Amino acid sequence: MNPSYILTLSCPDRLGLVHGVSGFLLEHGGNIEEAAQYNDPVTGLFFMRVQFACGAHDATSLRADLAQFAEPFAMRWSLHARAEAMKTVILVSRQGHCLNDLLFRVKSGLLPIDVRAIISNHRDFYQLAASYDIPFHHIPVTAATKAQAEARQLEVIESEGAELIVLARYMQVLSDNLCTQLAGRAINIHHSFLPSFKGAKPYYQAHDRGVKLIGATAHYVTAQLDEGPIIEQDVARADHTDTVDDLAARGRDTESQVLARAVKWHSEHRVLLNGHKTVVFR
Incomplete structure (x- = not known):
């Protein structure tokens, strides 16, 4: 079985964020198992949590690519291996x-x-x-x-x-x-x-x-x-x-x-x- 990860992020809300995140995961061979998002109309912030399985890349390479992906969106993000207590x-x-x-x-x-x-x-x-x-x-x-x-x-x-x-x-x-x-x-x-x-x-x-x-x-x-x-x-x-x-x-x-x-x-x-x-x- 492929290892499972949890990605959480927040950033200023804009069009295409869900598409962008899901597209990033697709490009990296990630299979989304659970996803939730929230747009706060008061602060104008977007929040998302995605659980996905991925065997094509390890956590180190995923984090490196995520850093590049997140920069244009001004995202605060974290990536965790789901199996780690x-x-x-x-x-x-x-x-x-x-x-x-x-x-x-x-x-x-x-x-x-x-x-x-x-x-x-x-x-x-x-x-x-x-x-x-x-x-x-x-x-x-x-x-x-x-x-x-x-x-x-x-x-x-x-x-x-x-x-x-x-x-x-x-x-x-x-x-x-x-x-x-x-x-x-x-x-x-x-x-x-x-x-x-x-x-x-x-x-x-x-x-x-x-x-x-x-x-x-x-x-x-x-x-x-x-x-x-x-x-x-x-x-x-x-x-x-x-x-x-x-x-x-x-x-x-x-x-x-x-x-x-x-x-x-x-x-x-x-x-x-x-x-x-x-x-x-x-």
């Missing part, structure tokens, strides 16, 4: 439901990521990491040691070649510097339906307001707290009898599912950044 590092604090869910999905073959390391500011989940044979790095964080801790975190991330960093209920605010270095490859799960109840203790805020829906939001990490481009969201019902603990318990399932979907779509190169928003080809 995305190298991932997961950060977690003391609530492990999202971490446990992600690891089980990976082990079950439901999530195409390669978890290279788990980083935590607590020791709670070193045994869980060991049960999956994943290196566990305990890196405590205090106000006085935050810079050194983040430097160590980044060292682990870069040494593992991580293309994706998942904040699976990692309850530390990343510095502006670290957010910048992880831009576009770090996904956070926030336990509210953003933009409602940003910041700390969203379930307490939701209970105080007596909301009838609670939610979870997976978004890219930016220096602006809980303001990053949203990838996925979902909600669960609440009522006047619920305590804060009830909301938190019910929300854990929603958080896990939302984060898993976001990680899956990112790892399959289905998420393209569109300014402060995203285009998600599900």
Whole structure:
């Protein structure tokens, strides 16, 4: 069987883009297996994701020819081998439901990521990491040691070649510097339906307001707290009898599912950044 690739691109919209991309792939012996595109009328940008099989050219020659093809269109593009699982590092604090869910999905073959390391500011989940044979790095964080801790975190991330960093209920605010270095490859799960109840203790805020829906939001990490481009969201019902603990318990399932979907779509190169928003080809 011919190797399969995923091409993603964005550029200013113009006539003939789909024809041009499909023609390029035809000329290179590519057989399109899946394709989706979106024209944003507000920004005037065109987005496309194409999965194709190609045995006539390897990835190196395809990238070289794509660079020449893309230049006249001012395209931003990337090409990935579909068979390559995305190298991932997961950060977690003391609530492990999202971490446990992600690891089980990976082990079950439901999530195409390669978890290279788990980083935590607590020791709670070193045994869980060991049960999956994943290196566990305990890196405590205090106000006085935050810079050194983040430097160590980044060292682990870069040494593992991580293309994706998942904040699976990692309850530390990343510095502006670290957010910048992880831009576009770090996904956070926030336990509210953003933009409602940003910041700390969203379930307490939701209970105080007596909301009838609670939610979870997976978004890219930016220096602006809980303001990053949203990838996925979902909600669960609440009522006047619920305590804060009830909301938190019910929300854990929603958080896990939302984060898993976001990680899956990112790892399959289905998420393209569109300014402060995203285009998600599900």
